[in-house]
Amino acid sequence: MYKKPFLIAGPCSAETENQVLETAKSLKHIQPDYFRAGIWKPRTRPGEFEGVGASGLEWLNKVQSEIGLKVATEVAKPEHVEAALNAKIDLVWIGARTTTNPFSVQELAEALSGVDIPVMVKNPVNPDLKLWIGAIERLSKSGIHSISAIHRGFSVYEKTLYRNNPNWQIPIDFMHEMPQIPIICDPSHIGGRRELLYDIAQKAMDLKYAGLMIETHFQPVHAWTDTKQQVDANLLSELLNKLKIRNHNEIEDSEILEFRAQLQTLDEDIIHLLRERKKVSELIGVFKKEHNLAVLQSSQYEETLKNNVLKAVESNLAKDFSIALFKLIHEESIHIQSEILKTDKKRETN
Ligand code: PEP
Numbered sequence: 322m323y324k325k326p327f328l329i330a331g332p333c334s335a336e337t338e339n340q341v342l343e344t345a346k347s348l349k350h351i352q353p354d355y356f357r358a359g360i361w362k363p364r365t366r367p368g369e370f371e372g373v374g375a376s377g378l379e380w381l382n383k384v385q386s387e388i389g390l391k392v393a394t395e396v397a398k399p400e401h402v403e404a405a406l407n408a409k410i411d412l413v414w415i416g417a418r419t420t421t422n423p424f425s426v427q428e429l430a431e432a433l434s435g436v437d438i439p440v441m442v443k444n445p446v447n448p449d450l451k452l453w454i455g456a457i458e459r460l461s462k463s464g465i466h467s468i469s470a471i472h473r474g475f476s477v478y479e480k481t482l483y484r485n486n487p488n489w490q491i492p493i494d495f496m497h498e499m500p501q502i503p504i505i506c507d508p509s510h511i512g513g514r515r516e517l518l519y520d521i522a523q524k525a526m527d528l529k530y531a532g533l534m535i536e537t538h539f540q541p542v543h544a545w546t547d548t549k550q551q552v553d554a555n556l557l558s559e560l561l562n563k564l565k566i567r568n569h570n571e572i573e574d575s576e577i578l579e580f581r582a583q584l585q586t587l588d589e590d591i592i593h594l595l596r597e598r599k600k601v602s603e604l605i606g607v608f609k610k611e612h613n614l615a616v617l618q619s620s621q622y623e624e625t626l627k628n629n630v631l632k633a634v635e636s637n638l639a640k641d642f643s644i645a646l647f648k649l650i651h652e653e654s655i656h657i658q659s660e661i662l663k664t665d666k667k668r669e670t671n
């Protein structure tokens with residue numbers, strides 16, 4: 322048997338009583354610490370499924386009594402807190418959109434004042450560490466004792482590999498600033514696609530996260546929300562089986578893991594910039610084609626290379642490295658533009 326991390330599993334949304342109970346049954350052998358299901362769903366656009374509302378709380382009560390799992394749901398308003406507390410929900414979390422709004426968080430903190438169930442706080446959708454910490458401070462000031470954080474990634478406008486960019490440096494900084502608050506990772510909302518979950522979860526374990534929240538559905542392809550990122554119980558078991566949870570005393574040098582996370586974030590930034598650069602090269606290619614200009618305009622290239630290398634050296638980068646790097650980038654740009662000319666020519670001759 323594998324060593325299981327602290328785990329919250331269950332569907333993105335409670336859809337029907339049958340879906341909730343079948344999903345909970347399928348998870349019974351995994352025994353997650355909590356079964357999750359969103360009852361009130363914050364949707365980006367109106368007209369999408371906004372959750373079943375308070376009636377779904379009864380289904381969660383059946384998960385408690387019939388399947389024997391503790392249950393968790395998202396609360397976004399004081400009325401949600403009241404209904405969840407009345408229904409004896411075992412844990413509540415504040416969603417990423419709510420964390421962005423200090424007024425809402427304050428209202429929730431007051432509604433939760435003095436309750437003894439665990440409360441979790443997802444990171445705000447925007448990459449703002451202080452806003453996340455501020456939300457936790459509001460809850461703490463309200464006398465809530467069991468508070469944890471959930472890292473679910475951050476929105477970006479451009480399309481990237483992830484649904485929500487992990488920005489690993491932010492949770493790492495969070496751990497330094499709030500070492501007393503356990504943090505768990507939600508690879509489902511970071512990845513947005515099942516295929517990405519394992520790598521994200523493993524990274525979280527390597528960074529000594531306290532656990533995972535993974536969206537699980539008995540029939541993921543038929544899920545009403547977040548279809549692409551939900552897994553069934555079999556895939557969840559597989560993922561957990563593959564996961565290496567190192568004994569933290571055995572990690573010789575945990576700092577190296579942090580440094581690696583920083584490097585990965587920076588590498589992802591470099592990839593993003595190169596992709597943006599490629600788009601501009603393509604536009605230049607089209608422009609040159611339309612105006613019958615040569616792809617290579619050497620005098621201008623020499624000047625740009627000289628300036629870039631000068632700036633790079635001023636920024637403490639090695640001269641040889643900078644020359645090689647910018648030459649390579651330039652060669653690729655020429656290649657991209659030539660390809661554009663070629664395809665257009667092909668089209669003309671066809
Ligand atoms: C969710 O957990 O289903 C959810 C809505 O997440 P987030 O608040 O992270 O978007």
Ligand code: MN
Nearest residue numbers: 333536546547
């Ligand atoms: Mn979801």
